[in-house]
Amino acid sequence: MSNFSPRLRALLQGHLTHRSTPKLYDHDSSYSRIDLSNTGVEYSIPYNMRTMLDVVPFCHDMSFKNCTLSDESFAILANSSKGQKLQRLKLANVMGLTVASVNALTSFTSLQHLCLWASITEREAVGIQELESLRSLKLAECKQLGDSTLQTLLHHRSGLSLRKSAFLTLTALDISDTKVSDKVFSIIGKSASASKLLTLRMNRCTFTGASAETLVKGCTLLTSLSVAGSAGVTSRFPDAFFQHLPSTLVRLNLYRARGVTEVGAGFIAKRYVVQERERASERERERARAGCARD
């Protein structure tokens, strides 16, 4: 609490039940990050949300892990000047998120990184597709999320034209421990947005050879891939998954992946003859990567 301003300290000491204190992270002496997780404050009560917004300094990054939010208090956050400047919002294991709350996320005009870990179901997820500037989206442990959500995100159409949707700007996606099936992995691989993904986490999923191949082939710029606890539909993890790993890969998590064969693991480090066509497409990828970096 020593870094808090006297007013904030007084307020927080008066209001908190002290399961833990909020943390302010002073990176650039403007408290750009505030962690309100596990504080015991009922942010579902609009008064608490309003008071918190009144006293906390300007920040880019707010975390409400394990909190409870109501529609009304969420609307207060979304419509506040501080809410509109948020670039990162962590709503992990948040109780009380409804369709209205998720729809209100569109008011966070600067939002780029959104974590909804274990917080929403298929019904609420529809609102995510309206977020048009998201860079990273974490839907892990949203156990009710299935194919239709992801399909909607990937093929968000208005009339006949493909509108800009949340997925088109994503560079990081986490769909671990959801109900998303093999069919969607192929769709991700085939979608235009796959080639922009840099980080993909799909822990504890089940692949067929064909979907794994399509997925990995499509994600040509991946630098980080996590498939911990995943498995093939047969007792083997499909070798095709490893055969098409992008050369850009820097981190690979196969922890507890079941049925990784010698052939499959061998592909990770295998030397192969680069064809002229492949070299051309690699030059293309490098140009795209340079474009992404400029963005």
Place this chain on the structure above:
Amino acid sequence: MRRYRCPALERLDLGATLISDTSVRALAALKNLQQLDLYGSQVSDETLLAVIRNNPRLEVLGLKYCSILTVDGTLTALRAALHVHTLSLRRAQWRSLELTMFLLALVEAPSGTEPLLPHLRFFEIDEPKQDRHALVDAIFRVRRARPLLDLQLVPNNTWHKPLVHI
């Protein structure tokens, strides 16, 4: 023109995949690994040496439950691992005397050579049983000689904590 598939790979977690020595040997062709977890793999002494020689920037190495590694082979391989700062040797299928020998190599180097793993900062082994006096003495010596090293004695029933962060 020949090229490796994932030449930039720096972090690789193969924990609990139960992959064979042949597979790990294939991975020795990688050159840029910095963090590698081989928990539960059937990696042999020779393969470990090959992986370490080919990846001189290796900093994190998980060898938990690598049951066919011998103490001599591991010592030989790790002498080449100059930058390793995090190491797990939990559930090494070694007798108490062998583990004692390994620990003493951390403090006693042959004349004219550096001690084993000069940059080691975190090292975990299983908690020794009560009657292993020589082992307990070796642990004490390591802690006294290398105060910067966090030597963790992990109880047997503790969950595996991944060393490689991805």
